[in-house]
Amino acid sequence: MAIATLASRIAGFVRIVVLAAALGLGTRLLDTYNVANTLPNQVYELIVGGTMASIVVPLLTRAALSEDDGGVLYAQRLLSLIVYVLGVMTAVAIVAAPLLIDLYAPGFTPEQRDLAIVFSRYFFPQILFYGLSATAAAILNIRGLFGAPAWAPLVNSVIVIAVGLTYAAIGGSTTTTLSTDHLLLLSVGTTAGVFAQMTLVVWALRRSGFPIRLHLDPRGIGIRRIGKLGLWVLLGVVAQQILVAAATRAASWSGAGGITAFQNANAIYHVPFAVVAVSIMTAMLPRLSQYAAREEHNRVVTGLSRAIRTALVVMAPIAAAFLLLGPQIAIVLFDHGNSSSATVRVLGLVLAAYGLALVPFTSYMILQRGLYALQDTRTAAVITAVVAAVGVAGCAIAGWLLPSEHIVIGIPVAYAAAYFTGLNLTAIVLRRRLGYIDGKRLIRTHLRVGVAVGAAVACAVLASWALRPVLDPAAWTGALLTGLAAGLAGAIGYLAAGRLLRLAELRHLLHAALPGIRTW
Numbered sequence: 001m002a003i004a005t006l007a008s009r010i011a012g013f014v015r016i017v018v019l020a021a022a023l024g025l026g027t028r029l030l031d032t033y034n035v036a037n038t039l040p041n042q043v044y045e046l047i048v049g050g051t052m053a054s055i056v057v058p059l060l061t062r063a064a065l066s067e068d069d070g071g072v073l074y075a076q077r078l079l080s081l082i083v084y085v086l087g088v089m090t091a092v093a094i095v096a097a098p099l100l101i102d103l104y105a106p107g108f109t110p111e112q113r114d115l116a117i118v119f120s121r122y123f124f125p126q127i128l129f130y131g132l133s134a135t136a137a138a139i140l141n142i143r144g145l146f147g148a149p150a151w152a153p154l155v156n157s158v159i160v161i162a163v164g165l166t167y168a169a170i171g172g173s174t175t176t177t178l179s180t181d182h183l184l185l186l187s188v189g190t191t192a193g194v195f196a197q198m199t200l201v202v203w204a205l206r207r208s209g210f211p212i213r214l215h216l217d218p219r220g221i222g223i224r225r226i227g228k229l230g231l232w233v234l235l236g237v238v239a240q241q242i243l244v245a246a247a248t249r250a251a252s253w254s255g256a257g258g259i260t261a262f263q264n265a266n267a268i269y270h271v272p273f274a275v276v277a278v279s280i281m282t283a284m285l286p287r288l289s290q291y292a293a294r295e296e297h298n299r300v301v302t303g304l305s306r307a308i309r310t311a312l313v314v315m316a317p318i319a320a321a322f323l324l325l326g327p328q329i330a331i332v333l334f335d336h337g338n339s340s341s342a343t344v345r346v347l348g349l350v351l352a353a354y355g356l357a358l359v360p361f362t363s364y365m366i367l368q369r370g371l372y373a374l375q376d377t378r379t380a381a382v383i384t385a386v387v388a389a390v391g392v393a394g395c396a397i398a399g400w401l402l403p404s405e406h407i408v409i410g411i412p413v414a415y416a417a418a419y420f421t422g423l424n425l426t427a428i429v430l431r432r433r434l435g436y437i438d439g440k441r442l443i444r445t446h447l448r449v450g451v452a453v454g455a456a457v458a459c460a461v462l463a464s465w466a467l468r469p470v471l472d473p474a475a476w477t478g479a480l481l482t483g484l485a486a487g488l489a490g491a492i493g494y495l496a497a498g499r500l501l502r503l504a505e506l507r508h509l510l511h512a513a514l515p516g517i518r519t520w
Contacts, residue, residue: 004150005278009271011157016264017333018164024174025264025347026257026340032112032176034263035105035248036119037190040126042241043093043100044086060142061289072211075139079132080214086131093124104245105259107252111176122187126194133198136205148204155200156193163189236381239388243418246392247411250399254408257343262408265350268329269358269412272318277311277362288373297434304370304430305438309445311362313506316449317494319358320457324464325486326352331479349409357416364423370430383425391418445505452497459493460486 023030060078063071093100097120101113108116137149163185172182206212251262291299322329327348335344364387371380394414402410431437463485464473471478498506 001146001150004147004154006275008151008153008157009274011154011161012267013271013333015157015160015164016267018161018168020260020264020334020339021336022164022168022172024339025260025334026343027174028109028112028256029115029174029176029178031105031252031256031259032108032116033119033186034260035101035108036116037123038248038263039093039097039100039104039120040123040130040194042104042244043089043124044127044130045237045241060138064142071142075142076211076213077215079135079139079212080216082131082135083128083214086128090124090127093127094121097121097124104248105252106249107255107258109176115176115178118183119187123191126191129191129194129198133194133201136198136201139210140201140205140208143208143210145204145208149201152197152200156197159193159196160190163193232377232381234381236377236384239381239385243388243391243395246395247415250395250411251408253399254346254405257340257346258405258408261343261347261350262411264334265326265330265347265354265412268333268351269322269354272315273358273362273365276314277365288369292373292375300370300373301434301436301438304367305442307366307369308363308442309505310509311366312359312445312449313498313503313509315359315362316453317456317490319355320453321460321487321490322355322358323352324355324457324460324490325483326350326355328473328479328483328486331474331476332483335476335479346405346408350412353409353412354415357412357419360416360419360423364419364426367423367426367430370434371426374433376429376433379429380426383422383429386425387418387422390421391415394418445503448498448501448503452494452501452503455497456490456494460490463489 019033020030023033060071060075063074067074097117098113101108101116101120105112105116133149133152137152140146140149166189167182167185170182170185172185173179178186202212247262248259251258254261288300288303291297291303327345330344330348330351334347335341368380368383371377371383391414394417395411398410398414399407427437431439464482467478467482467485471481473479473482495506
């Protein structure tokens with residue numbers, strides 16, 4: 001799953017780079033495209049996305065364990081309900097497009113606003129496609145099949161990459177004044193990628209032997225119970241979307257390129273999380289739900305502790321790399337084509353600031369799965385609301401204290417404070433619910449990883465310092481070579497320190513990735 005996710009994320013990276021080069025990083029066109037293309041994801045998350053991990057997977061797991069047909073009829077009816085709800089919401093979103101654009105991007109010019117409304121109406125059918133894809137993926141996961149959902153985003157990215165390359169090849173404009181052909185290429189082509197992603201997952205579900213059938217009457221799945229649980233999930237998702245809206249609004253006041261710098265840095269930041277943490281959480285949740293259903297709380301604790309420690313040994317050095325090499329990463333990825341050098345510089349600083357948020361965000365999201373497995377959606381929602389409140393306050397403080405061009409840099413710092421708060425609150429709640437959370441082992445692992453990361457940073461800094469007299473880290477070649485040298489030195493330092501400190505989690509990961517390794 002991690003390999004498939006890595007391939008999909010690499011393709012997603014290439015997609016971001018291609019679109020930045022074709023539409024122009026720092027241009028109002030790319031900001032407009034990005035906001036409009038983000039809206040379907042936000043609406044989908046608001047209506048259904050948040051319930052997938054918190055409600056749908058645990059309910060499907062319990063139905064598979066308790067019903068004679070292995071939960072097939074239950075899954076069919078649940079799929080039907082989601083299709084009907086998202087179909088209606090897609091139509092509502094298309095009508096409400098102007099209101100949504102004004103909510104997320106008040107800093108747009110009139111030309112940007114008009115183009116964003118047109119883009120978003122082409123993009124909103126993605127809401128239904130995302131819902132079908134996610135539900136089919138959840139059913140596959142319950143049946144022990146994880147491959148197709150992990151590979152499907154790769155298809156989406158490949159199609160959008162082709163769209164971006166075609167747009168550049170035919171001399172597409174970098175202004176908000178687009179011809180009809182250019183508009184259709186970007187809008188229809190982008191939505192076609194999501195449709196292809198959905199098609200692959202649904203095809204895999206059908207091939208698995210699951211009979212895909214929509215029921216006109218989806219009752220019989222405990223809609224009232226889903227609604228009761230879903231109300232709290234909705235509160236949590238609304239809180240998350242308020243934070244996203246506040247961050248996007250703050251970025252829009254940073255001027256041209258602000259939204260793109262924020263969203264592209266956010267996309268880079270999510271790559272290691274998706275490859276490592278999401279893979280762990282996706283495989284872990286059905287098992288945790290089974291343990292919780294049997295009231296085997298000690299096994300729930302063991303699973304959560306192992307997941308956090310495993311993710312930590314990967315995420316901590318990556319977070320340090322963001323902090324140290326954020327500007328160089330941004331230059332290598334985006335300083336070419338129609339990109340603005342000033343926007344690339346800001347993007348690098350935003351990415352560096354995201355290094356503060358990576359570890360607390362990952363641990364917080366893993367611990368939230370413990371609450372979902374226990375079906376305690378109310379507590380999860382309340383904690384999410386607190387996280388959102390801290391994040392929104394942080395974005396407001398950034399907008400108040402920082403110069404307009406630097407507001408976007410304060411957003412990831414606000415995120416870091418918010419997720420650190422959520423992590424501690426979730427740990428306190430789970431400790432009370434489960435009796436313990438393996439705290440001594442978690443603290444011991446965090447201390448050892450901290451020392452190892454310190455050694456890695458020292459090695460990386462020395463490598464960068466040694467190259468400074470002969471390389472300009474602000475130039476593309478200098479940034480590439482400096483990043484490679486610092487990254488290699490840091491990795492060697494981290495592995496050496498991990499071996500001396502006997503980091504068992506790192507050893508297990510190395511053995512899994514390289515079965516023949518015997519150096520540990």
